[in-house]
Amino acid sequence: MAHRGTTPKTAQETAQQTSSSPRPTPEHRIEDYALIGDLQTAALVSKHGSIDWLCFPRFDSPACFAALLGTEDNGHWRIAPRDADAVSSRHYRGDTLVLETEWSTPTGSVRVIDFMPPRDTAPDVVRIVEGIHGSVEMRSELRLRFDYGHVVPWARRSDGQIDAIAGPDAVSLRSDVHQYGRDLTTYGDFRVGKGDRAWFVLTWHPSHHPVPRATDAIASLKPTEDFWTDWIGGTTSTTELSEEVTRSILTLKALTYAPSGGIVAAPTTSLPETLGGSRNWDYRYCWLRDATMTLSAMLRAGFTDEAEAWRNWLLRAIAGSPQDVQIMYGVTGERRLTEFEAGWLPGFAGSAPVRIGNAAAEQLQIDVFGEVMDVLALAREHQIGAIEEAWQVQRGLMGHLEEVWNQPDEGIWEVRGGRQHFTYSKVMAWVAFDRAARAVERFGLSGPAKEWRARADEIHKEVCEQAYDPDRNTFTQAYGSKALDAAVLLIPQVGFLPADDPRVVGTVDTVQRELAADGFVRRYLTEHTDDGLVGDEGTFLICSFWLADALAMVGRVGEARDLYEKLVALRNDVGLLAEEYDVSAGRMLGNFPQAFSHLGLVNTAWHLTTAESPVRKSAY
Numbered sequence: 073m074a075h076r077g078t079t080p081k082t083a084q085e086t087a088q089q090t091s092s093s094p095r096p097t098p099e100h101r102i103e104d105y106a107l108i109g110d111l112q113t114a115a116l117v118s119k120h121g122s123i124d125w126l127c128f129p130r131f132d133s134p135a136c137f138a139a140l141l142g143t144e145d146n147g148h149w150r151i152a153p154r155d156a157d158a159v160s161s162r163h164y165r166g167d168t169l170v171l172e173t174e175w176s177t178p179t180g181s182v183r184v185i186d187f188m189p190p191r192d193t194a195p196d197v198v199r200i201v202e203g204i205h206g207s208v209e210m211r212s213e214l215r216l217r218f219d220y221g222h223v224v225p226w227a228r229r230s231d232g233q234i235d236a237i238a239g240p241d242a243v244s245l246r247s248d249v250h251q252y253g254r255d256l257t258t259y260g261d262f263r264v265g266k267g268d269r270a271w272f273v274l275t276w277h278p279s280h281h282p283v284p285r286a287t288d289a290i291a292s293l294k295p296t297e298d299f300w301t302d303w304i305g306g307t308t309s310t311t312e313l314s315e316e317v318t319r320s321i322l323t324l325k326a327l328t329y330a331p332s333g334g335i336v337a338a339p340t341t342s343l344p345e346t347l348g349g350s351r352n353w354d355y356r357y358c359w360l361r362d363a364t365m366t367l368s369a370m371l372r373a374g375f376t377d378e379a380e381a382w383r384n385w386l387l388r389a390i391a392g393s394p395q396d397v398q399i400m401y402g403v404t405g406e407r408r409l410t411e412f413e414a415g416w417l418p419g420f421a422g423s424a425p426v427r428i429g430n431a432a433a434e435q436l437q438i439d440v441f442g443e444v445m446d447v448l449a450l451a452r453e454h455q456i457g458a459i460e461e462a463w464q465v466q467r468g469l470m471g472h473l474e475e476v477w478n479q480p481d482e483g484i485w486e487v488r489g490g491r492q493h494f495t496y497s498k499v500m501a502w503v504a505f506d507r508a509a510r511a512v513e514r515f516g517l518s519g520p521a522k523e524w525r526a527r528a529d530e531i532h533k534e535v536c537e538q539a540y541d542p543d544r545n546t547f548t549q550a551y552g553s554k555a556l557d558a559a560v561l562l563i564p565q566v567g568f569l570p571a572d573d574p575r576v577v578g579t580v581d582t583v584q585r586e587l588a589a590d591g592f593v594r595r596y597l598t599e600h601t602d603d604g605l606v607g608d609e610g611t612f613l614i615c616s617f618w619l620a621d622a623l624a625m626v627g628r629v630g631e632a633r634d635l636y637e638k639l640v641a642l643r644n645d646v647g648l649l650a651e652e653y654d655v656s657a658g659r660m661l662g663n664f665p666q667a668f669s670h671l672g673l674v675n676t677a678w679h680l681t682t683a684e685s686p687v688r689k690s691a692y
């Protein structure tokens with residue numbers, strides 16, 4: 073049992089918002105964070121013991137802790153030793169999303185266990201503190217700031233719990249540690265000796281609903297662990313998954329919105345692509361591209377239920393006129409994702425603006441047709457049901473693609489500098505027509521296979537004529553352009569050309585030579601591609617995984633393995649990757665953790681296994 077702290081004079085938090093924390097704000101590093109989640113939303117916990125990002129009740133809801141994109145006054149919840157020199161280390165408990173942070177101090181050590189139980193009615197964050205040895209003075213510091221870090225709630229104590237309310241949001245804190253209010257912050261001071269345990273549960277509910285029943289913190293730990301362990305144990309893969317693949321798959325699963333099957337690209341907004349820069353975007357939405365690639369990775373790793381759930385999400389999201397199909401949606405299929413700037417948030421390490429919503433939702437990105445047709449073909453091969461229903465939707469999409477495939481678009485990188493005839497978009501239009509024709513030829517589905525095949529051939533010819541630079545023996549970013557683009561590394565992977573085609577071999581060499589920095593790959597050079605944005609960006613991790621895939625496919629397996637190992641080594645202490653990596657600063661950049669990077673890791677591991685084991689070659 074934890075020892076209680078001093079009794080407060082009042083539970084009402086009424087003072088100034090200028091409260092300073094007992095410790096200086098540590099330097100912000102993206103890799104300092106770990107992820108916990110309940111398959112509807114997620115939180116980021118820093119190695120300093122602070123939850124600095126949490127959106128209740130969904131991934132894309134307004135954050136009640138937004139210190140990640142500002143200061144502690146934008147909302148955070150830290151539980152840590154009061155000794156500012158305490159040292160932490162952390163890990164997930166086995167193959168779960170239950171995080172353990174262990175703290176050592178001169179007087180003793182404690183562990184803090186953080187998790188979000190799989191949701192029943194209300195979302196909870198549970199934090200359990202356990203004494204390991206000696207005795208440690210601890211503090212819980214809870215600063216709730218609704219609506220992305222600027223609305224200070226009205227907080228009151230009732231029956232020993234703290235209830236905070238403002239506008240549509242209400243949050244209750246229950247704990248066996250006494251809580252007191254000061255400076256618009258709720259504190260709990262306690263001492264933990266060996267074998268002692270203290271617990272905290274933070275629960276959200278709509279402010280017009282009654283406070284939900286209390287979750288038993290201690291009792292919810294085991295079912296949460298079992299949930300994750302059982303889920304990862306359900307793989308149908310006959311090959312044992314490595315530690316890094318397992319962690320990546322768990323992370324991808326944590327990015328799925330279980331009620332609908334939607335998959336978000338990342339749980340954060342506006343983690344910068346350059347420190348101090350303005351390339352800051354909201355990734356808490358479902359891109360058809362990112363989700364289809366995630367599913368291919370999951371299917372390869374032996375997880376099929378998510379593919380079925382997402383396919384059903386897709387059928388609902390894009391239902392209606394095919395010409396209204398969007399490249400991204402909200403987690404239950406919302407179409408209006410209006411982008412705005414949250415001017416009150418200074419941004420991660422001063423990287424402004426912080427953006428909420430994403431204007432890319434209104435872009436034309438032709439590659440998504442190919443990605444959707446490709447993953448649905450893969451789903452068919454895995455005998456995922458409702459094939460006919462899906463096929464009707466696919467035919468609608470193909471009808472629309474017939475109208476738009478030859479238009480310039482914003483492309484895979486969602487440029488804001490004007491449309492072009494992007495090579496990757498055209499290659500993926502070829503994929504769409506090819507997979508459609510194959511569905512008829514191989515699976516007996518109905519459709520104009522001959523016309524689709526003819527269109528695929530026409531696009532293939534056009535790409536080879538207009539997107540290939542014979543002087544440099546490379547495919548380029550767009551028709552007639554000299555700029556390079558890492559996306560063309562996917563040409564052999566999607567079957568557009570065989571890996572031993574000299575144009576593919578040349579492209580791999582050129583990309584490696586011109587887009588790599590310290591072995592990692594940029595998606596393009598910002599000085600050669602007008603993306604409509606200012607500033608530079610880091611190397612893109614998925615592009616680096618694509619280079620490893622391409623190297624393996626062209627037979628340079630040793631180099632591919634080396635690059636894979638180098639990428640795996642970039643993961644933070646709990647196995648997570650952001651979108652980008654800054655080679656000169658040696659730190660991660662961009663939203664975190666990012667589905668793209670983790671699915672890239674899973675796919676490259678799979679390519680390497682296939683390339684290194686001739687027995688498995690035929691399995692693909």
Ligand SMILES: OC[C@H]1O[C@H](O[C@H]2O[C@H](CO)[C@@H](O)[C@H](O)[C@H]2O)[C@H](O)[C@@H](O)[C@@H]1O
Nearest residue numbers: 337353359361362430432484485486487
């Ligand atoms: O580079 C500008 C664009 O950056 C973001 O897009 C990137 O993230 C997407 C989600 O992972 C991914 O699908 C896309 O390929 C990436 O370029 C941002 O979402 C865009 O609004 C922005 O224009």
